[in-house]
Amino acid sequence: MTEKICVRCGKIFKSYFYETMCYKCQTEKNLEDIKESILSGEATSTNCESDVICPWCGEVIEGDCETSEFYEDGTHVFSCPECDKEFTLSTSVSYAYSTERELPSYVLREREIVRQERLKQQVTVESIERG
Ligand SMILES: [Zn+2]
Numbered sequence: 747m748t749e750k751i752c753v754r755c756g757k758i759f760k761s762y763f764y765e766t767m768c769y770k771c772q773t774e775k776n777l778e779d780i781k782e783s784i785l786s787g788e789a790t791s792t793n794c795e796s797d798v799i800c801p802w803c804g805e806v807i808e809g810d811c812e813t814s815e816f817y818e819d820g821t822h823v824f825s826c827p828e829c830d831k832e833f834t835l836s837t838s839v840s841y842a843y844s845t846e847r848e849l850p851s852y853v854l855r856e857r858e859i860v861r862q863e864r865l866k867q868q869v870t871v872e873s874i875e876r877g
């Protein structure tokens with residue numbers, strides 16, 4: 747890891763590989779490139795970006811927690827607050843996995859109920875046989 751000067755903002759940043767810009771500038775540059783290709787007509791869609799980018803005007807659309815389209819898996823029709831044009835927004839929610847040894851308590855409870863039921867049945871069967 748070496749320290750470099752960002753060619754865009756002039757700030758010193760830590761570089762792992764061959765980057766010439768700091769992370770912030772790289773992200774900004776990336777968005778600018780996308781916007782440029784949309785405005786020039788080269789691109790009419792964006793794919794798997796971490797931001798919602800209007801395919802008409804190239805603006806990044808900031809959602810808040812009220813913008814359910816951004817959080818619901820599936821295809822939505824969304825209108826751009828910048829240019830008022832409608833476009834298809836496909837949202838894919840990503841999943842994160844974690845594991846633990848303990849089983850969820852509702853599963854343990856269900857299993858306990860099943861076990862108790864079995865015990866009861868056994869007792870009944872035994873008393874019938876004895877009877
Ligand atoms: Zn920079």
Ligand SMILES: [Zn+2]
Binds near residue numbers: 801802805826828
């Ligand atoms: Zn727009």
